[in-house]
Amino acid sequence: MKMKQFAVIGLGRFGSSLATELINEGLEVLGIDRDEEAVDEMADVLTHAIVADSTEEETLRSIGIRNFDCAIVAIGDDIQASIMTAILLKDMGVKMVVAKALSVLHGKVLERLGVDRVIYPERDMGIRVAHQLVNPNLLDYIELSKDYTIAELSVPKCLNGKTLKELDPRAKYGCSVVAINKKNGVIIAPTATDVLNERDVMVIIGTNEQIESFEEELVGT
CATH class of the missing domain: 3.30.70.1450 (Regulator of K+ conductance, C-terminal domain)
Structure with missing residues:
Protein backbone atom coordinates (compact mmCIF):
# COMPACT_ATOMS: atom_id res chain seq x y z
CA MET A 1 0.00 0.00 0.00
CA LYS A 2 1.40 3.38 -1.02
CA MET A 3 2.37 5.71 1.80
CA LYS A 4 0.41 8.95 1.77
CA GLN A 5 1.09 10.80 5.02
CA PHE A 6 4.59 11.86 6.00
CA ALA A 7 5.99 13.74 8.97
CA VAL A 8 9.31 15.51 8.42
CA ILE A 9 11.00 16.42 11.69
CA GLY A 10 13.63 19.09 11.20
CA LEU A 11 13.09 21.74 8.52
CA GLY A 12 16.67 22.68 7.72
CA ARG A 13 18.05 22.54 4.18
CA PHE A 14 17.71 18.77 3.86
CA GLY A 15 14.36 18.44 5.65
CA SER A 16 12.70 21.32 3.83
CA SER A 17 13.93 20.09 0.45
CA LEU A 18 12.69 16.56 1.15
CA ALA A 19 9.33 17.81 2.44
CA THR A 20 8.83 20.05 -0.60
CA GLU A 21 9.54 17.17 -2.99
CA LEU A 22 7.03 14.95 -1.16
CA ILE A 23 4.43 17.71 -1.56
CA ASN A 24 5.27 17.91 -5.26
CA GLU A 25 4.53 14.19 -5.47
CA GLY A 26 0.99 14.89 -4.22
CA LEU A 27 1.51 13.56 -0.69
CA GLU A 28 0.44 14.98 2.67
CA VAL A 29 3.33 16.33 4.71
CA LEU A 30 3.49 17.59 8.28
CA GLY A 31 6.60 19.63 9.01
CA ILE A 32 7.92 19.88 12.58
CA ASP A 33 10.72 22.06 13.90
CA ARG A 34 11.64 23.83 17.15
CA ASP A 35 12.60 26.94 15.18
CA GLU A 36 9.57 29.15 14.59
CA GLU A 37 11.26 30.92 11.68
CA ALA A 38 11.92 27.61 9.87
CA VAL A 39 8.28 26.60 10.36
CA ASP A 40 7.01 29.96 9.08
CA GLU A 41 9.08 29.60 5.91
CA MET A 42 7.47 26.23 5.12
CA ALA A 43 3.93 26.94 6.36
CA ASP A 44 2.57 27.84 2.92
CA VAL A 45 4.33 24.92 1.22
CA LEU A 46 3.39 21.97 3.43
CA THR A 47 0.03 20.47 4.36
CA HIS A 48 0.72 21.45 7.98
CA ALA A 49 3.76 22.93 9.74
CA ILE A 50 4.07 23.27 13.50
CA VAL A 51 6.56 24.48 16.09
CA ALA A 52 7.25 21.58 18.43
CA ASP A 53 9.98 19.75 20.33
CA SER A 54 10.18 16.22 18.94
CA THR A 55 12.07 14.97 22.00
CA GLU A 56 8.93 15.38 24.14
CA GLU A 57 6.76 12.27 24.10
CA GLU A 58 3.53 14.06 25.00
CA THR A 59 4.04 16.53 22.16
CA LEU A 60 4.40 13.71 19.63
CA ARG A 61 1.33 11.94 21.02
CA SER A 62 -0.75 15.12 20.79
CA ILE A 63 0.26 15.45 17.12
CA GLY A 64 -0.93 11.88 16.49
CA ILE A 65 2.48 10.94 15.08
CA ARG A 66 1.80 7.18 15.19
CA ASN A 67 -0.93 7.63 12.57
CA PHE A 68 1.54 8.75 9.92
CA ASP A 69 2.75 6.24 7.33
CA CYS A 70 6.33 7.45 7.65
CA ALA A 71 8.28 9.81 9.90
CA ILE A 72 11.60 11.23 8.71
CA VAL A 73 14.05 12.50 11.32
CA ALA A 74 15.90 15.19 9.38
CA ILE A 75 17.36 17.03 12.39
CA GLY A 76 20.47 18.76 11.13
CA ASP A 77 23.04 19.25 13.89
CA ASP A 78 21.76 17.87 17.21
CA ILE A 79 22.66 14.18 17.42
CA GLN A 80 21.09 13.80 20.85
CA ALA A 81 17.76 15.21 19.65
CA SER A 82 17.93 12.97 16.58
CA ILE A 83 18.47 9.83 18.66
CA MET A 84 15.82 10.75 21.26
CA THR A 85 13.29 11.47 18.51
CA ALA A 86 14.03 8.15 16.78
CA ILE A 87 13.59 6.25 20.06
CA LEU A 88 10.22 7.88 20.72
CA LEU A 89 8.98 7.27 17.17
CA LYS A 90 9.88 3.57 17.35
CA ASP A 91 8.38 3.18 20.83
CA MET A 92 5.15 4.84 19.71
CA GLY A 93 4.74 2.42 16.82
CA VAL A 94 5.23 4.66 13.79
CA LYS A 95 4.97 2.35 10.75
CA MET A 96 8.24 3.46 9.14
CA VAL A 97 10.99 5.59 10.64
CA VAL A 98 13.70 7.08 8.41
CA ALA A 99 16.55 9.08 9.90
CA LYS A 100 19.36 11.24 8.59
CA ALA A 101 22.77 10.32 10.04
CA LEU A 102 25.42 12.96 10.59
CA SER A 103 28.24 10.40 10.87
CA VAL A 104 28.89 6.67 10.56
CA LEU A 105 28.75 6.27 14.35
CA HIS A 106 25.47 8.17 14.50
CA GLY A 107 24.12 5.90 11.77
CA LYS A 108 25.15 2.76 13.67
CA VAL A 109 23.31 3.98 16.76
CA LEU A 110 20.18 4.67 14.71
CA GLU A 111 20.38 1.18 13.19
CA ARG A 112 20.69 -0.37 16.66
CA LEU A 113 17.56 1.52 17.69
CA GLY A 114 15.65 -0.23 14.91
CA VAL A 115 15.31 2.73 12.54
CA ASP A 116 13.93 1.30 9.29
CA ARG A 117 16.23 3.27 7.01
CA VAL A 118 19.30 5.37 7.77
CA ILE A 119 20.37 7.88 5.12
CA TYR A 120 23.65 9.76 4.70
CA PRO A 121 22.82 12.69 2.36
CA GLU A 122 26.25 14.33 2.30
CA ARG A 123 28.18 11.07 1.94
Missing part, protein backbone atom coordinates in the same frame (compact mmCIF):
# COMPACT_ATOMS: atom_id res chain seq x y z
CA ASP A 124 25.86 9.67 -0.73
CA MET A 125 25.95 12.89 -2.74
CA GLY A 126 29.74 12.91 -2.55
CA ILE A 127 29.87 9.35 -3.90
CA ARG A 128 27.51 10.22 -6.76
CA VAL A 129 29.41 13.34 -7.77
CA ALA A 130 32.75 11.50 -7.66
CA HIS A 131 31.49 8.72 -9.93
CA GLN A 132 29.90 11.21 -12.32
CA LEU A 133 33.14 13.18 -12.59
CA VAL A 134 35.16 10.04 -13.35
CA ASN A 135 32.64 8.68 -15.88
CA PRO A 136 30.72 11.22 -18.00
CA ASN A 137 28.32 8.45 -19.11
CA LEU A 138 27.14 7.91 -15.53
CA LEU A 139 23.89 9.76 -14.88
CA ASP A 140 23.01 8.38 -11.46
CA TYR A 141 24.43 5.98 -8.91
CA ILE A 142 22.61 4.37 -5.97
CA GLU A 143 24.23 1.96 -3.54
CA LEU A 144 21.60 -0.69 -2.75
CA SER A 145 23.78 -2.39 -0.14
CA LYS A 146 27.43 -2.68 0.81
CA ASP A 147 28.03 -4.82 -2.28
CA TYR A 148 25.32 -4.03 -4.82
CA THR A 149 24.75 -0.93 -6.92
CA ILE A 150 22.17 0.25 -9.42
CA ALA A 151 23.41 2.78 -11.97
CA GLU A 152 22.04 4.77 -14.88
CA LEU A 153 24.47 4.95 -17.79
CA SER A 154 24.05 6.98 -20.96
CA VAL A 155 24.65 4.94 -24.12
CA PRO A 156 27.74 6.34 -25.88
CA LYS A 157 28.03 6.78 -29.65
CA CYS A 158 30.17 3.65 -29.99
CA LEU A 159 27.27 1.43 -28.88
CA ASN A 160 24.69 3.00 -31.18
CA GLY A 161 22.80 0.26 -33.05
CA LYS A 162 24.18 -2.61 -30.98
CA THR A 163 21.90 -5.20 -29.39
CA LEU A 164 22.15 -6.28 -25.78
CA LYS A 165 23.30 -9.66 -27.06
CA GLU A 166 26.29 -7.98 -28.73
CA LEU A 167 27.04 -5.95 -25.62
CA ASP A 168 26.44 -8.97 -23.33
CA PRO A 169 27.27 -7.23 -20.02
CA ARG A 170 26.19 -10.24 -17.95
CA ALA A 171 28.71 -12.61 -19.55
CA LYS A 172 31.52 -10.05 -19.79
CA TYR A 173 31.10 -8.16 -16.52
CA GLY A 174 28.49 -10.02 -14.44
CA CYS A 175 26.06 -7.06 -14.32
CA SER A 176 22.58 -6.94 -15.88
CA VAL A 177 20.68 -4.30 -17.86
CA VAL A 178 17.25 -4.27 -16.19
CA ALA A 179 15.74 -1.39 -18.18
CA ILE A 180 16.41 0.91 -21.13
CA ASN A 181 15.00 4.42 -21.10
CA LYS A 182 14.36 5.53 -24.69
CA LYS A 183 12.84 8.70 -26.12
CA ASN A 184 9.53 6.95 -26.74
CA GLY A 185 9.33 5.12 -23.41
CA VAL A 186 10.99 2.70 -21.01
CA ILE A 187 11.71 -0.96 -21.82
CA ILE A 188 11.53 -2.99 -18.61
CA ALA A 189 13.44 -6.31 -18.56
CA PRO A 190 14.82 -5.88 -22.10
CA THR A 191 15.64 -8.94 -24.19
CA ALA A 192 18.85 -9.82 -26.04
CA THR A 193 17.39 -8.48 -29.31
CA ASP A 194 16.65 -4.98 -27.99
CA VAL A 195 18.76 -2.36 -29.76
CA LEU A 196 20.66 0.43 -28.03
CA ASN A 197 20.73 3.94 -29.46
CA GLU A 198 23.02 6.80 -28.60
CA ARG A 199 21.73 8.73 -25.55
CA ASP A 200 19.44 5.93 -24.43
CA VAL A 201 19.80 5.37 -20.70
CA MET A 202 20.65 1.88 -19.44
CA VAL A 203 19.65 0.96 -15.89
CA ILE A 204 22.22 -1.57 -14.69
CA ILE A 205 22.41 -3.65 -11.52
CA GLY A 206 25.43 -5.54 -10.22
CA THR A 207 28.17 -5.50 -7.63
CA ASN A 208 30.20 -2.33 -7.22
CA GLU A 209 33.17 -3.98 -8.96
CA GLN A 210 31.05 -5.18 -11.90
CA ILE A 211 29.54 -1.74 -12.45
CA GLU A 212 32.96 -0.11 -12.27
CA SER A 213 34.39 -2.57 -14.86
CA PHE A 214 31.49 -1.84 -17.17
CA GLU A 215 31.92 1.92 -16.71
CA GLU A 216 35.63 1.66 -17.50
CA GLU A 217 34.84 -0.24 -20.69
CA LEU A 218 32.46 2.52 -21.81
CA VAL A 219 35.01 5.23 -21.09
CA GLY A 220 37.69 3.32 -22.98
CA THR A 221 35.60 2.74 -26.11
Whole structure:
Protein backbone atom coordinates (compact mmCIF):
# COMPACT_ATOMS: atom_id res chain seq x y z
CA MET A 1 0.00 0.00 0.00
CA LYS A 2 1.40 3.38 -1.02
CA MET A 3 2.37 5.71 1.80
CA LYS A 4 0.41 8.95 1.77
CA GLN A 5 1.09 10.80 5.02
CA PHE A 6 4.59 11.86 6.00
CA ALA A 7 5.99 13.74 8.97
CA VAL A 8 9.31 15.51 8.42
CA ILE A 9 11.00 16.42 11.69
CA GLY A 10 13.63 19.09 11.20
CA LEU A 11 13.09 21.74 8.52
CA GLY A 12 16.67 22.68 7.72
CA ARG A 13 18.05 22.54 4.18
CA PHE A 14 17.71 18.77 3.86
CA GLY A 15 14.36 18.44 5.65
CA SER A 16 12.70 21.32 3.83
CA SER A 17 13.93 20.09 0.45
CA LEU A 18 12.69 16.56 1.15
CA ALA A 19 9.33 17.81 2.44
CA THR A 20 8.83 20.05 -0.60
CA GLU A 21 9.54 17.17 -2.99
CA LEU A 22 7.03 14.95 -1.16
CA ILE A 23 4.43 17.71 -1.56
CA ASN A 24 5.27 17.91 -5.26
CA GLU A 25 4.53 14.19 -5.47
CA GLY A 26 0.99 14.89 -4.22
CA LEU A 27 1.51 13.56 -0.69
CA GLU A 28 0.44 14.98 2.67
CA VAL A 29 3.33 16.33 4.71
CA LEU A 30 3.49 17.59 8.28
CA GLY A 31 6.60 19.63 9.01
CA ILE A 32 7.92 19.88 12.58
CA ASP A 33 10.72 22.06 13.90
CA ARG A 34 11.64 23.83 17.15
CA ASP A 35 12.60 26.94 15.18
CA GLU A 36 9.57 29.15 14.59
CA GLU A 37 11.26 30.92 11.68
CA ALA A 38 11.92 27.61 9.87
CA VAL A 39 8.28 26.60 10.36
CA ASP A 40 7.01 29.96 9.08
CA GLU A 41 9.08 29.60 5.91
CA MET A 42 7.47 26.23 5.12
CA ALA A 43 3.93 26.94 6.36
CA ASP A 44 2.57 27.84 2.92
CA VAL A 45 4.33 24.92 1.22
CA LEU A 46 3.39 21.97 3.43
CA THR A 47 0.03 20.47 4.36
CA HIS A 48 0.72 21.45 7.98
CA ALA A 49 3.76 22.93 9.74
CA ILE A 50 4.07 23.27 13.50
CA VAL A 51 6.56 24.48 16.09
CA ALA A 52 7.25 21.58 18.43
CA ASP A 53 9.98 19.75 20.33
CA SER A 54 10.18 16.22 18.94
CA THR A 55 12.07 14.97 22.00
CA GLU A 56 8.93 15.38 24.14
CA GLU A 57 6.76 12.27 24.10
CA GLU A 58 3.53 14.06 25.00
CA THR A 59 4.04 16.53 22.16
CA LEU A 60 4.40 13.71 19.63
CA ARG A 61 1.33 11.94 21.02
CA SER A 62 -0.75 15.12 20.79
CA ILE A 63 0.26 15.45 17.12
CA GLY A 64 -0.93 11.88 16.49
CA ILE A 65 2.48 10.94 15.08
CA ARG A 66 1.80 7.18 15.19
CA ASN A 67 -0.93 7.63 12.57
CA PHE A 68 1.54 8.75 9.92
CA ASP A 69 2.75 6.24 7.33
CA CYS A 70 6.33 7.45 7.65
CA ALA A 71 8.28 9.81 9.90
CA ILE A 72 11.60 11.23 8.71
CA VAL A 73 14.05 12.50 11.32
CA ALA A 74 15.90 15.19 9.38
CA ILE A 75 17.36 17.03 12.39
CA GLY A 76 20.47 18.76 11.13
CA ASP A 77 23.04 19.25 13.89
CA ASP A 78 21.76 17.87 17.21
CA ILE A 79 22.66 14.18 17.42
CA GLN A 80 21.09 13.80 20.85
CA ALA A 81 17.76 15.21 19.65
CA SER A 82 17.93 12.97 16.58
CA ILE A 83 18.47 9.83 18.66
CA MET A 84 15.82 10.75 21.26
CA THR A 85 13.29 11.47 18.51
CA ALA A 86 14.03 8.15 16.78
CA ILE A 87 13.59 6.25 20.06
CA LEU A 88 10.22 7.88 20.72
CA LEU A 89 8.98 7.27 17.17
CA LYS A 90 9.88 3.57 17.35
CA ASP A 91 8.38 3.18 20.83
CA MET A 92 5.15 4.84 19.71
CA GLY A 93 4.74 2.42 16.82
CA VAL A 94 5.23 4.66 13.79
CA LYS A 95 4.97 2.35 10.75
CA MET A 96 8.24 3.46 9.14
CA VAL A 97 10.99 5.59 10.64
CA VAL A 98 13.70 7.08 8.41
CA ALA A 99 16.55 9.08 9.90
CA LYS A 100 19.36 11.24 8.59
CA ALA A 101 22.77 10.32 10.04
CA LEU A 102 25.42 12.96 10.59
CA SER A 103 28.24 10.40 10.87
CA VAL A 104 28.89 6.67 10.56
CA LEU A 105 28.75 6.27 14.35
CA HIS A 106 25.47 8.17 14.50
CA GLY A 107 24.12 5.90 11.77
CA LYS A 108 25.15 2.76 13.67
CA VAL A 109 23.31 3.98 16.76
CA LEU A 110 20.18 4.67 14.71
CA GLU A 111 20.38 1.18 13.19
CA ARG A 112 20.69 -0.37 16.66
CA LEU A 113 17.56 1.52 17.69
CA GLY A 114 15.65 -0.23 14.91
CA VAL A 115 15.31 2.73 12.54
CA ASP A 116 13.93 1.30 9.29
CA ARG A 117 16.23 3.27 7.01
CA VAL A 118 19.30 5.37 7.77
CA ILE A 119 20.37 7.88 5.12
CA TYR A 120 23.65 9.76 4.70
CA PRO A 121 22.82 12.69 2.36
CA GLU A 122 26.25 14.33 2.30
CA ARG A 123 28.18 11.07 1.94
CA ASP A 124 25.86 9.67 -0.73
CA MET A 125 25.95 12.89 -2.74
CA GLY A 126 29.74 12.91 -2.55
CA ILE A 127 29.87 9.35 -3.90
CA ARG A 128 27.51 10.22 -6.76
CA VAL A 129 29.41 13.34 -7.77
CA ALA A 130 32.75 11.50 -7.66
CA HIS A 131 31.49 8.72 -9.93
CA GLN A 132 29.90 11.21 -12.32
CA LEU A 133 33.14 13.18 -12.59
CA VAL A 134 35.16 10.04 -13.35
CA ASN A 135 32.64 8.68 -15.88
CA PRO A 136 30.72 11.22 -18.00
CA ASN A 137 28.32 8.45 -19.11
CA LEU A 138 27.14 7.91 -15.53
CA LEU A 139 23.89 9.76 -14.88
CA ASP A 140 23.01 8.38 -11.46
CA TYR A 141 24.43 5.98 -8.91
CA ILE A 142 22.61 4.37 -5.97
CA GLU A 143 24.23 1.96 -3.54
CA LEU A 144 21.60 -0.69 -2.75
CA SER A 145 23.78 -2.39 -0.14
CA LYS A 146 27.43 -2.68 0.81
CA ASP A 147 28.03 -4.82 -2.28
CA TYR A 148 25.32 -4.03 -4.82
CA THR A 149 24.75 -0.93 -6.92
CA ILE A 150 22.17 0.25 -9.42
CA ALA A 151 23.41 2.78 -11.97
CA GLU A 152 22.04 4.77 -14.88
CA LEU A 153 24.47 4.95 -17.79
CA SER A 154 24.05 6.98 -20.96
CA VAL A 155 24.65 4.94 -24.12
CA PRO A 156 27.74 6.34 -25.88
CA LYS A 157 28.03 6.78 -29.65
CA CYS A 158 30.17 3.65 -29.99
CA LEU A 159 27.27 1.43 -28.88
CA ASN A 160 24.69 3.00 -31.18
CA GLY A 161 22.80 0.26 -33.05
CA LYS A 162 24.18 -2.61 -30.98
CA THR A 163 21.90 -5.20 -29.39
CA LEU A 164 22.15 -6.28 -25.78
CA LYS A 165 23.30 -9.66 -27.06
CA GLU A 166 26.29 -7.98 -28.73
CA LEU A 167 27.04 -5.95 -25.62
CA ASP A 168 26.44 -8.97 -23.33
CA PRO A 169 27.27 -7.23 -20.02
CA ARG A 170 26.19 -10.24 -17.95
CA ALA A 171 28.71 -12.61 -19.55
CA LYS A 172 31.52 -10.05 -19.79
CA TYR A 173 31.10 -8.16 -16.52
CA GLY A 174 28.49 -10.02 -14.44
CA CYS A 175 26.06 -7.06 -14.32
CA SER A 176 22.58 -6.94 -15.88
CA VAL A 177 20.68 -4.30 -17.86
CA VAL A 178 17.25 -4.27 -16.19
CA ALA A 179 15.74 -1.39 -18.18
CA ILE A 180 16.41 0.91 -21.13
CA ASN A 181 15.00 4.42 -21.10
CA LYS A 182 14.36 5.53 -24.69
CA LYS A 183 12.84 8.70 -26.12
CA ASN A 184 9.53 6.95 -26.74
CA GLY A 185 9.33 5.12 -23.41
CA VAL A 186 10.99 2.70 -21.01
CA ILE A 187 11.71 -0.96 -21.82
CA ILE A 188 11.53 -2.99 -18.61
CA ALA A 189 13.44 -6.31 -18.56
CA PRO A 190 14.82 -5.88 -22.10
CA THR A 191 15.64 -8.94 -24.19
CA ALA A 192 18.85 -9.82 -26.04
CA THR A 193 17.39 -8.48 -29.31
CA ASP A 194 16.65 -4.98 -27.99
CA VAL A 195 18.76 -2.36 -29.76
CA LEU A 196 20.66 0.43 -28.03
CA ASN A 197 20.73 3.94 -29.46
CA GLU A 198 23.02 6.80 -28.60
CA ARG A 199 21.73 8.73 -25.55
CA ASP A 200 19.44 5.93 -24.43
CA VAL A 201 19.80 5.37 -20.70
CA MET A 202 20.65 1.88 -19.44
CA VAL A 203 19.65 0.96 -15.89
CA ILE A 204 22.22 -1.57 -14.69
CA ILE A 205 22.41 -3.65 -11.52
CA GLY A 206 25.43 -5.54 -10.22
CA THR A 207 28.17 -5.50 -7.63
CA ASN A 208 30.20 -2.33 -7.22
CA GLU A 209 33.17 -3.98 -8.96
CA GLN A 210 31.05 -5.18 -11.90
CA ILE A 211 29.54 -1.74 -12.45
CA GLU A 212 32.96 -0.11 -12.27
CA SER A 213 34.39 -2.57 -14.86
CA PHE A 214 31.49 -1.84 -17.17
CA GLU A 215 31.92 1.92 -16.71
CA GLU A 216 35.63 1.66 -17.50
CA GLU A 217 34.84 -0.24 -20.69
CA LEU A 218 32.46 2.52 -21.81
CA VAL A 219 35.01 5.23 -21.09
CA GLY A 220 37.69 3.32 -22.98
CA THR A 221 35.60 2.74 -26.11
